[in-house]
Amino acid sequence: MKFVAEIDVMPHKELLDPQGKTVANNLSHVDINGVTDVRIGKHVTLTLEADSEATARATVETACQKLLANLIMENYTFSLRAVE
Amino acid sequence: MKFVAEIDVMPHKELLDPQGKTVANNLSHVDINGVTDVRIGKHVTLTLEADSEATARATVETACQKLLANLIMENYTFSLRAVE
Numbered sequence: 279m280k281f282v283a284e285i286d287v288m289p290h291k292e293l294l295d296p297q298g299k300t301v302a303n304n305l306s307h308v309d310i311n312g313v314t315d316v317r318i319g320k321h322v323t324l325t326l327e328a329d330s331e332a333t334a335r336a337t338v339e340t341a342c343q344k345l346l347a348n349l350i351m352e353n354y355t356f357s358l359r360a361v362e
Numbered sequence: 363m364k365f366v367a368e369i370d371v372m373p374h375k376e377l378l379d380p381q382g383k384t385v386a387n388n389l390s391h392v393d394i395n396g397v398t399d400v401r402i403g404k405h406v407t408l409t410l411e412a413d414s415e416a417t418a419r420a421t422v423e424t425a426c427q428k429l430l431a432n433l434i435m436e437n438y439t440f441s442l443r444a445v446e
Contacts, residue, residue: 280398284370286368286405287405288405288407298406301406301429301430304429305425305429308428308429309424310421310424310425310428310429311421312410312411312412312418312421313408313409313410313421313425314364314409314410314411315407315408315409316406316407316408316409317406317407318404318405318406318407319404319405319406319407320402320403320404320405321370321371321372321402321403321404321405322382322385322400322401322402322403323372323399323400323401323402323403324397324399324400325397325398325399325400326396326397326398327396327398328396337394337395337396337397340393340394341389341394341397344392344394345385345388345389345392345394346385
């Protein structure tokens with residue numbers, strides 16, 4: 279079966295996010311007001327083949343922990359869906 | 363009212379995504395198999411103050427088009443939710 283995982287890798291809430299801070303500070307220069315906070319991370323779309331949803335979920339977990347996220351600075355969340 | 367927008371900015375499907383391709387090619391080196399495709403983009407969490415959901419949605423649209431996404435190479439999707 280084929281699965282698609284939509285993964286978000288974001289900097290920990292406790293940490294300063296300089297990229298997000300810069301965007302937040304500069305939105306008003308392009309006439310966009312009312313934005314109080316911006317956090318920027320990565321979005322990863324992973325397409326994979328697996329026997330079951332449980333296997334797919336385990337593969338995505340491993341990929342996040344070993345390769346996609348730096349767990350010292352980032353956390354990850356993902357959703358998984360089966361595609362035909 | 364306070365709103366949180368979860369924005370995904372991804373490279374167009376038609377375009378090569380070298381970063382994603384590199385990850386896809388190297389997952390097998392860390393014993394992760396079955397992954398057929400990887401696309402990597404940005405995830406942006408925007409917190410904003412607005413009078414109504416329609417205003418918030420318009421602000422997020424403008425921010426994406428003017429600052430967050432390069433529409434030549436990327437497309438964006440977002441979801442918006444009200445928070446107290």
